[in-house]
Amino acid sequence: MRVKGSEPRVLGATRALLRSYSARTGRWRTPTGEAWQPALAVEAVLLAYEVTGDGSYLRVVERSFNRYRGRRSRFHDDDGWYLNAWLRAYDVTGEPRYLAEAEALFEAMTRAWDDTCGGGLWWSTDRTYKNAITNELFLLAAARLSRRTASASALDWAVRTWRWFEGSGMINSDGLVNDGLDGRCRNNGQPTWTYNQGVILGALVELWRATEDRSYLDHAERIATAATRELVHSGLLREAVPGEENRDAHVFKGILAQGLARLHAADPDAYAAVGTFLRANADAVAGAGTYGYTWHGPPGTVNAATQASAALLLGAVDLLDG
Numbered sequence: 001m002r003v004k005g006s007e008p009r010v011l012g013a014t015r016a017l018l019r020s021y022s023a024r025t026g027r028w029r030t031p032t033g034e035a036w037q038p039a040l041a042v043e044a045v046l047l048a049y050e051v052t053g054d055g056s057y058l059r060v061v062e063r064s065f066n067r068y069r070g071r072r073s074r075f076h077d078d079d080g081w082y083l084n085a086w087l088r089a090y091d092v093t094g095e096p097r098y099l100a101e102a103e104a105l106f107e108a109m110t111r112a113w114d115d116t117c118g119g120g121l122w123w124s125t126d127r128t129y130k131n132a133i134t135n136e137l138f139l140l141a142a143a144r145l146s147r148r149t150a151s152a153s154a155l156d157w158a159v160r161t162w163r164w165f166e167g168s169g170m171i172n173s174d175g176l177v178n179d180g181l182d183g184r185c186r187n188n189g190q191p192t193w194t195y196n197q198g199v200i201l202g203a204l205v206e207l208w209r210a211t212e213d214r215s216y217l218d219h220a221e222r223i224a225t226a227a228t229r230e231l232v233h234s235g236l237l238r239e240a241v242p243g244e245e246n247r248d249a250h251v252f253k254g255i256l257a258q259g260l261a262r263l264h265a266a267d268p269d270a271y272a273a274v275g276t277f278l279r280a281n282a283d284a285v286a287g288a289g290t291y292g293y294t295w296h297g298p299p300g301t302v303n304a305a306t307q308a309s310a311a312l313l314l315g316a317v318d319l320l321d322g
Helices: 010-018 037-052 056-068 076-093 096-110 132-149 152-167 194-211 215-230 247-266 272-288 304-320
Strands: none
Touching: 010 037, 010 304, 037 056, 037 076, 037 247, 037 304, 056 076, 056 096, 076 096, 076 132, 096 132, 132 152, 132 194, 152 194, 194 215, 194 247, 215 247, 215 272, 247 272, 247 304, 272 304
């Protein structure tokens, strides 16, 4: 736990992260280029602003937006990351331009839905794979938009997507989300990456806020319990399979930390154990001061994605303890 009066711990990770950002162009240099990880860097910077109130962080967000607005990808999950980053920017700043871009991205994503496997969005324009993360990001955005715009259509999309997702088989018998569906529309048994647990937690919390239906939190609690039991090493988050060579995975744990923090914020008393778990992870990451891929033992790879991951964790805990 951060000592009262000390510097917020998110700042160390954010300073390290900003070394991969160009103030002149708004460009982020991440392990996956500009495909999707810059959106998580933006979310991390927004957390730093929420913790500190330092307006310089909002200028980083603005320049990032100027670079990435209008960006569209053949991979629908890439668009979903930016969509949710701009929704977060709107929440923090109230600037209509962020909401307008989010709404445009959302409308584009709806076109990736069809009746194959009973529903759901395709991962890409190739329409060869229906996976968890694309649908989780769409669900999170739909529930968020329903609350921010009072859109009945967005809420319908959110409820419809969750019903499909819950029945798709992607949530396995351990209560964790696998990567996607195989050619027979069955759980493909691919890894239960931490980020797949984190995004669905946030989505279910938003659905609860939109509907006041406690069953969504109950579903989230089951996933959170499984994740904090299975995806750990000595009480600290890790991937279910070795993943350091996977550049995408370098930011994954921070996404789960963000989802756990959103669940905790929904009912801090009921989910006190989640707060304790997050604080233990934050203590380890801040204590090491390296912001690497591994949160237990030697840090391993250190880059913009691992620094964003650490900042998402540390910023969430700073807000929790603020």
